[in-house]
Amino acid sequence: MRHKRAKTYKKLMALYSTSFGFRQPYQVLVDSEICATVTKQKIDLPKQLAMVLQGQVKPMITQCCIHELYLQGKEMQPAVDLAKEFERRKCNHREPIPANECLASVIGETNKHRYVVASQLQPLRAKLRTVPGVPLVHIKQTVLVLEPPSDVTLQQKLRDEQSSLSTPTTADADLVSSAPSTTADADTPRTRKKGPKAPNSLSMKKKVVKAPPAPKARPRQEGGQRQESGKKRKRDEDEGGDGQEGGEGGRKRRRKRKGAGGADDGVQATADEE
Ligand SMILES: [Zn+2]
Structure with missing residues (x-):
């Protein structure tokens, strides 16, 4: 992963943990589509998730999503095998329902269990962008990408900050400006007014410590x-x-x-x- 993108993702995950209480290992709900896609493209999903979210992850799959893979027959066997490795998330749908409906119901209106959602379903992701604090991941061509925060996510974050009397930081401006697109190119040209937070440790003289070897x-x-x-x-x-x-x-x-x-x-x- 490119350095700049890694930095953007790190900032984004910091937002989710400070404003929405996300903690490692991040619970990632994966849908049937993404299981199918990664097995076709031979992408190591857990590894990629850990890289993108920059921490430990716990991939999970709902009964309905697994069921959807079963329905697709033998072709999907590798995806089924992969899905079986993940922790099963009980969704309590007695009759299996479509994956997008199932995941939307598990997230609910507040995502109170703090799930990250890895889904290839566009309409589902669009719907989940209306719920504050849902990190969304999908595969673009052959790369796993973490979406910029949704508007409602940023709004809630700002509201929380205002209510706690702190002023919005320049980090928000950065995130907003990177919001329109997820491509790697999007985060390249950006004017930065922020100065360095601390002196560059590489440019500092090292203190002479006369300690014997550790x-x-x-x-x-x-x-x-x-x-x-x-x-x-x-x-x-x-x-x-x-x-x-x-x-x-x-x-x-x-x-x-x-x-x-x-x-x-x-x-x-x-x-x-x-
Ligand atoms: Zn379900």
Whole structure:
């Protein structure tokens, strides 16, 4: 995947996780069409999904979608085999319904289970663009692409941000400007006003660290720390002693030990205190 596209996808997934609570492993509902397409084109779907979504993925398929593959006969056997590897998502449709209806019903009006949808069905994807927070993936020619966020997704994101009193960031502008098309070319010419977030680490002078090589250093360092904390502990005790015991109890003890011949002792103790 090209660097720029990878960056766009990363930003997009960051949007889904911060604004909609998506977490890895991303649950990806795949439809029957995409299973058929990837087996024909010999695309490693889970691997491609992980690359595009940039994280761990859990592909899932509904009973209705698997059923649809069965209906298509022997030709579809490789796609069926692939689909069987995926976790089955119960959709509770007793009589199997068409894949697009099934997936639309599983997503519902809010996508509350936070599914990514990988589908080759145009009408289904169009419908799911009206639900905020549904990442959509499909195969374009031989490449898996992640769609730009839908309008309702961006609107909800902005609403959330406004309600939490934060101002929209330039990242939104970037995403909006990349919205019209998914092709790789779309994200090439873009004016960027954003400066670097942090100094380029490559252009910075490296700090001179006089540490011995890592594997050897560890035991010694730990030892040092232990020693230091040991010292500190001792110091604390000493201070405590001066303040409390040494002040009275200590002196008394000494006096008791040495009996009444304690004139020197008293002097000694005050000297100590000073
Ligand atoms: Zn179903």
